[in-house]
Amino acid sequence: MASVREFTLPDLGEGLTEATVVRWLVAVGDVVAVDQSVVEVETAKALVDVPCPYGGVVTARYGGEGAEIPVGAPLLTVAVGASQEETQQEPQQDAPPAAAARTEASAAQDENVHADAELVHAEAESSGNVLVGYGTGAPAGRRRRSRPVDGFRPPAAAASAPPPAPRAAEQGPVAVISPLVRRIAREHDLDLRGITGTGPDGLILRADVERAAGTREATGQTAPASAPLPEALPATQPVTQQATQPAAQQAAPAATDPGTATRVPLTGFRGTVADKLSRSRREIPDATCWVDADATELLAARRAMNSPAGTGEASKVSLLALLARICTAALARFPDLNATVDTEAREIVRRSEVHLGFAAQTPRGLVVPVVRDAHTMNAVRLGEEIARLTESARNGELTPGDMTGGTFTLNNYGVFGVDGSIPIINHPEAAMLGVGRIAEKPWVHQGELAVRHVVQLSFTFDHRVCDGGTAGGFLRHVADCVEQPAVLLRTL
Incomplete structure (x- = not known):
């Protein structure tokens, strides 16, 4: 049997x-x-x-x-x-x-x-693979009789199928596991007891809530029944709502055609990025300062490091690795910025180790791999670790542990050909350094006008962990190291 x-x-x-x-x-x-x-x-x-x-x-x-x-x-x-x-x-x-x-x-x-x-x-x-909830050699669980849904389709396809017969509203717990599903329902003023779950044993999934919200919008129920209807609806509302508008408004051309709109669900990785960025803006009182720096000497130092006489058998040093080494040196001088804020305890948690995150563009979108214990590495070692993590990111091989636990982030958006940006702090960290493109510009050098390689550095920080003096000191030290790489010798 x-x-x-x-x-x-x-x-x-x-x-x-x-x-x-x-x-x-x-x-x-x-x-x-x-x-x-x-x-x-x-x-x-x-x-x-x-x-x-x-x-x-x-x-x-x-x-x-x-x-x-x-x-x-x-x-x-x-x-x-x-x-x-x-x-x-x-x-x-x-x-x-x-x-x-x-x-x-x-x-x-x-x-x-x-x-x-x-x-x-x-x-x-027995299984040699230890999964949470599945120990090695665990006894057989009791047999559950659940309805398979092998033919289930993604939400976009499922929306065109006839909905299953609704369940009668009942008292007691609602069949929801995910906190995200409950939050989406609250945002749309939806009663979970009136939503039919298409998951196993009637479990309400995120797609069910989004489908219910879309159905209510399509039928004109954009507000709870007890809320007063707006006096005039915007021209971008669906056609079913325009029937109640004055004739002059109906005659006005719509700003957008709802029939040509494409909805992209914020799910999975993209949804998590959206939630994290929104949380950063919501919780962190951030401020930004920036400065232009002459990177001519930094580029010359890198060429010298990577020359045949300078490299020997060692790996070549990338520009990002040099910037990472400058960041760890600056954080050693300004440790207040290598911190997080415990909002519940109302405490600033300063970290002794630097786990340096860096932004990397991949086919899945922007990810932030983390170099563990970056403060213990020189420029060559930092370059090797950055290269390894970048390759894993592009191949989709990063593990959750590779992208969590960062204490400070370096964002080199100059690779996109832009000069400046105001980055959003990678929550729950306290600061991020942004680096623009290095471009040839007129610059006063040693009292004379010259063409130099100039870069804009922007620094966004959590104003709860420090004041402008600390943030300005950090950014100025970074700029000094870019303009005069010999400054780094003081910390090596």
Whole structure:
């Protein structure tokens, strides 16, 4: 007799509450071994391959590509020691009619695969991969009868499908796991008890809340029933709302055509970036100062370091590595800026070690890898670590630990060809140094007008951790090191 074990999305660490399915690595009917990766998910931090702690035959998958799965919700079920007949019948017992039809159509195709289930039964007793909630050698969990949703589609596709029959409102706990789902519902004044959950066992997902909010906007219910309607609606409202406007307003051309708008959900990695930037602006009273610096001597010093006589067998030093070394030297002189603010305790937490983050552009967007213990590294070592993390970022191989725990961030936006910017502090850090492009400009050098390589440095800081004197001193020291690299010799 087969034992069906349900594998739920484990806690992937760093306080993550959900993940988005990017790609399934197994199909229903496949034989999986212990610790075999079964799905690739995107968390708010990185792409992660999730291994299954059980060996057997996959009988159901929960969520298609693009679906958001909360931590603790089912990912798939595995029949351990299943016979050929049992593995063919298992998806039909729990699946909705559409899924059952698909299972019946593919049963003959999967027949040879199901017969191999007995071969992996011995491996299912323990997993060498330690997942949160799945210890090594854990006993088999009780079998849960949940409805597979293998045919689930991302929210954009699911919106065109007829909605499932609504559940009757009931008292007691609401079927919501994710705090993000509750926050979105509050922002849109939605009652979660009136929303039908499409997740396992009626779980309300983020897509359900966003769909309900979009439906209410499309029908003109943009405010609670008790709120007074506005006297005049803007011309950008949907056509269904323009019927109640005065004729003069109806005749006015719309500023935008709602039919051509494209909605991009702020989910996964992009949603986390949006939340973090919004939190930074909301919580941190930031201020910015900037200065132009003559970087001619810094470029000359770098050429000398990387000359055949200067390098020897060592790696070449990048400009970003030199700027990183300047930052660690400046933070040693102004440690107040290597800090965070504990808002609940109303305390400034100053850090003795420098974990230096740096902005890196990748196909997934802007990420901030962190160089651990940067204060212990010279320019060559910093360059090697920056190069390693940059390569991992571009290949999508950064782990959540590679992008958390920073105490200060260096942002070289000059690579985009811009001179200046006012960066947003990477919460919960207290400061960020921005570096613009290095361009040839007229400059007074030794009392004469000359063409020099000039860079604009901008410094944004949390005004709670220090006043302008400290911030100005930090930025001035950085500029001095850029203009006269020999200043660094004092701290080496």
